[in-house]
Structure formats: C-alpha cells, structure tokens
Amino acid sequence: METLFEVAARWLHVVGALVWVGHNYATAVTRARYAPLSAADLSDPDSPRQRALMQREHGTFRHASLLVLGSGLAILWQRGWLAEALSLQGSLAPLGLGIWLAVIMVCNLWFVLWPHQKRVLGFVAAPVDERLRCARITFLSARVNTMLSIPVLFFMAAGAHGIALFS
Amino acid sequence: MSDLLLRVFDSSVVTVALGVALTAALALLLRLLM
Numbered sequence: 001m002e003t004l005f006e007v008a009a010r011w012l013h014v015v016g017a018l019v020w021v022g023h024n025y026a027t028a029v030t031r032a033r034y035a036p037l038s039a040a041d042l043s044d045p046d047s048p049r050q051r052a053l054m055q056r057e058h059g060t061f062r063h064a065s066l067l068v069l070g071s072g073l074a075i076l077w078q079r080g081w082l083a084e085a086l087s088l089q090g091s092l093a094p095l096g097l098g099i100w101l102a103v104i105m106v107c108n109l110w111f112v113l114w115p116h117q118k119r120v121l122g123f124v125a126a127p128v129d130e131r132l133r134c135a136r137i138t139f140l141s142a143r144v145n146t147m148l149s150i151p152v153l154f155f156m157a158a159g160a161h162g163i164a165l166f167s
Numbered sequence: 168m169s170d171l172l173l174r175v176f177d178s179s180v181v182t183v184a185l186g187v188a189l190t191a192a193l194a195l196l197l198r199l200l201m
Contacts, residue, residue, distance in 0.1 A: 034177035093201060097193060143176035150186030151193050158194075165194070166201050 006078060009071040016067035021149050023061035028146050037135045039128045042120075053121060062114060065106050072099065085159075094166050095159025101152045105145045113141035 041049035076082040076095075085096040116134035119126040126134070158165055175181050 028179040028182065032179040093197060097197060140173055140176055143182050146179070146182050147176075147186040147189065150183065151190040154190045154194070166198050 002078065006075060009075045009078075013068055013071040013075065016064040016071065019064040020061050020068055021153070023064075024142060024146055024149065027142060034139060037120075037132055039132065042122075042128050042131050042135075058117065058121070062109060065109050069102060069106050072102070091166075092159065094155045098152050098155030098159060101148050101155070105148050105152065108141055108145055108148075113138055113145075116141070 037049060041047045044050060073082060076085050076099075081092055084090060085092040085099060088096040115124075116137045118124045119134040120131050120138055122131070175185065
C-alpha cells in the first residue's frame with residue numbers, strides 16, 4: 001500500500017510539474033520579448049490581445065502548482081524525511097533548498113501573479129491604467145518563476161541522483 | 168532604477184541565463200556549506 005501511494009504521488013508530482021512549469025516555459029517561448037499591452041487592447045473586449053489573454057489557460061496550471069507541492073511534501077513525509085529536508089540537514093539539503101525555492105514560486109504565483117492577473121483580465125473591476133500596471137507585474141512575476149524553476153529542477157534532480165555533487 | 172533593473176526579465180534568454188547563474192551560485196554555496 002505504501003509503495004502504491006509513493007508511486008501515485010511521484011507520478012502526480014512529475015505530471016503536475018510538467019503542466020505547471022510547462023505552461024510557464026510555453027509563455028517564455030511564445031513571448032520571448034516583453035510586448036506591453038495598450039489601453040486599446042484592454043478597453044476593447046474583441047481586440048486580438050484581449051481575446052488571446054482570455055483564451056489562455058488560467059486555472060489548471062495554478063492548481064497544478066499545489067498538486068506538485070502537496071505530492072512532493074507527502075512523499076517526503078511518508079519517508080520520514082520532511083523535517084530533515086526542510087531544515088537543510090545532511091544529504092537532503094539539496095532537495096530541501098529546491099523545496100524552499102518551489103515554495104517561493106507557489107507563493108509568487110498565488111499571492112502576486114494571480115491577484116494582479118485577475119485585474120488584467122477584468123475578473124476584478126479596475127480602471128484601464130491600473131490593469132496596464134498589473135499586466136507588467138503579472139509578466140515580471142511569471143518571469144521570476146521562470147528563473148527560479150531552473151535551480152528548482154536542478155536541486156530536485158540533484159536531491160535524487162546527484163548526492164555525490166554535494167558530499 | 169529598479170524599473171531599469173527589472174527590464175532584464177523582458178528577454179526570455181536573459182531570464183534563463185539568470186536562472187542558470189542562480190543555480191550555479193546556490194550549488195556552490197551549498198557545496199561549501201556541506
């Protein structure tokens with residue numbers, strides 16, 4: 001039963017990470033350079049930029065981030081490694097560092113990116129100037145997560161397969 | 168000033184380069200501390 005739990009949690013962890021980080025990377029590739037929105041983009045609901053924004057996925061990847069964090073912590077808890085990893089002890093320190101960076105990413109996504117994105121999309125009423133300001137913050141928040149994902153993936157892999165690097 | 172600094176994120180390539188540099192710095196720090 002424990003093996004089944006770990007396999008399922010690990011599978012959810014990997015699939016969730018692909019959905020979450022994959023969404024972020026897809027945006028980084030399709031929008032390699034920052035292209036600011038204009039007031040016309042936001043004031044006309046039928047403008048191409050507005051329609052593109054509304055058609056983009058906004059929910060699945062956010063919830064995938066919680067699945068990734070939750071399943072990762074559950075695996076460590078089941079093994080009795082959670083406290084050691086979070087306190088950066090011994091051979092679990094690389095993994096623990098990756099976890100803390102991932103926690104920053106999840107907080108950035110839910111507490112910085114999403115509240116501002118809701119204003120950009122018009123889910124929360126705001127004047128056009130405010131929506132344009134929020135669009136810039138949303139972009140920067142996503143790029144910070146792109147940057148942080150690189151060490152997170154490194155330390156996740158190093159935690160599982162690269163102990164020799166840090167011993 | 169901070170706005171100028173944040174413009175480094177306007178490019179995906181620079182963002183990835185910053186991520187790689189951060190990875191190297193943290194890995195080196197961790198290795199020195201362990």
